[in-house]
Amino acid sequence: MSQFAINLIFVGGSFALYIGIAIWARASSTKEFYVAGGGINPVTNGMATAADWMSAASFISMAGLIAAGGYANSTFLMGWTGGYVLLAMLLAPYLRKFGKFTVPDFIGDRFYSSKARLVAVVCLIVASVTYVIGQMTGAGVAFSRFLEVSSTAGIWIAAVIVFFYAVFGGMKGITYTQVAQYVVLIIAYTIPAIFISLQLTGNPIPMFGLFSEHTDSGMPLLAKLDEVVRELGFRDYTADVSNKLNMVLFTLSLMIGTAGLPHVIIRFFTVPKVADARWSAGWALVFIALLYLTAPAVASMARLNLLTTVFPDGAEAPALAYDERPQWIRSWEETGLVNFDDKNNDGRIQFYNAVPSFEDTAESRGWAGNELTVNNDILVLANPEIANLPGWVIGLIAAGGIAAALSTAAGLLLAISSAISHDLIKKTLKPDISEKGEMLAARISMGGAILLATYLGLNPPGFAAQTVALAFGIAAASIFPAIMMGIFSTRMNDKGAIAGMLAGLLSTLLYIFTYLGWFFIPDTNMLANTADNWLFGISPLSFGAVGAMINFGVAFLVSNATDAPPKEIQELVESVRYPKGAGAASHLSH
């Protein structure tokens, strides 16, 4: 059977599963549509949350980022998991007790202000729309590589599948498809990792293999990797970072941003009880950790594999001849994600870090510049081929990458559509809309959101990579502080919250645009995006944490200078603090 046929069976089979679930889990009320009826088991919700959270970025890109950056990029590992501690302790249980459907719902009611609700809706939509672009393009890449269709056709196929189960099933359909998608993606991620760990270290568990002995050299794997990269002019893989302030703030921004992303928060509205929301956050992190503990192993092993493929006998011996390159390099060359340019015309692949400090060494070896460029994103997708695994594992990786992208896209689309149909239409424009009318509005806005996401996926703005920083920055600087103050301060009033959200949002946008260009339009940046220009060495990607502090500070000052919130609001804050009396999530109770 051809590899194409195998891929088709795996991807087609997983799609049939998702559609089957959608038909079985059709939503028949707004409560089912928004919060899956509020009766999801905490472990099930944890698994769905893990799939909801782990996007194309976690599945496809993260290991490549760590492979390239080594220790310095551990920020992604800590940042994208540490947020769950904040969620479990500072947000999820209280929002579950509050018992509404959406994030702007809480902000609007708690700060007794439709303006606050509107600011929250805008933040949510900007953060979620920018995030969904990456999911659609990620699905497109996986389709075009594995199913031999154009990425345009790939994005349309993805849109139709998501449309089917998200529009009909709402949160209920999304929850159960996310559980299936988690199973698909975690199997796809770990199987190649286990084989590679066995080949390199003899240890079948990748997270232990990372700190084991490298079988071929008898050295610890990481010491071997440090040695190999050093001989090629790269920084040591485990080398420390000098700008610690930026590393701390970047990690903190990712953590706060994770906790403030609406599509993650709303998953905790689906469990029956307040205590379940706490357990569920723990389970979510367990399921996420299965991938996140494997990723750093995949990263270091794939980097070592790649370098020893190119330099089979070490950096001093002749490099791999281009004509003898393995099949996986050939197939990725076709996608343009791997490029070879024989600068010294010796027919061999010299792959090294061409920096001035390494020039003398390179010259003495007869090298005339780095000849191989490898896109970080291919590491995970190419893993099975690098390790010579059978064809069905490649089919599995294809289905896993698409599952990761689709599950996150669906969660984001639900967050967007519920903000439109519930917060904008039901709560602001047309409060007397019937249950049926609201359901229809929810489905139409979901359909509209999918069309918008598809359009943006097909015509990605040139700034797709930077927009993820924007999504995290906005979530960290606006949404997270507003919710947290709404729970932990009875004194916080409407004016303080609105001023804080706007100050956090605008300062973050200003800082990002200053270095990355106004609305990311190239060449409109006022300062070059280099470490010398950054304020106190803080990169634009790390500013979300500073924006959050500005939000807290401004909100505190403005709130204390103006009237305390009304008594019933203070009582509302008291009530969300105690689990007793939490009914199922509902929009009726007040």
Next chain:
Amino acid sequence: MSDEKSPAAQYWSANLRLILGCLIVWAFVSYGCAILFRPLLAGIQFGGTDLGFWFAQQGSILTFIGLIFFYAWKMNKLDKKFDLGE
């Protein structure tokens, strides 16, 4: 709520103390051991590198999981003790 020592107020301050304790550990392992104190831990070898590297790539994540389950377990006990659970 008028009495400062009401059970509800006691429950809330117990919760705040617990959160504070957990977040100190949370910050200590990630920002401390994995980033700021890594040079201090450089002497402790671990699997071909130092302990700080382990905290950055695995130790923090494992600690985070432990913290959430510990918090959930302690809060369940508090809910029962103050009869404020569901």
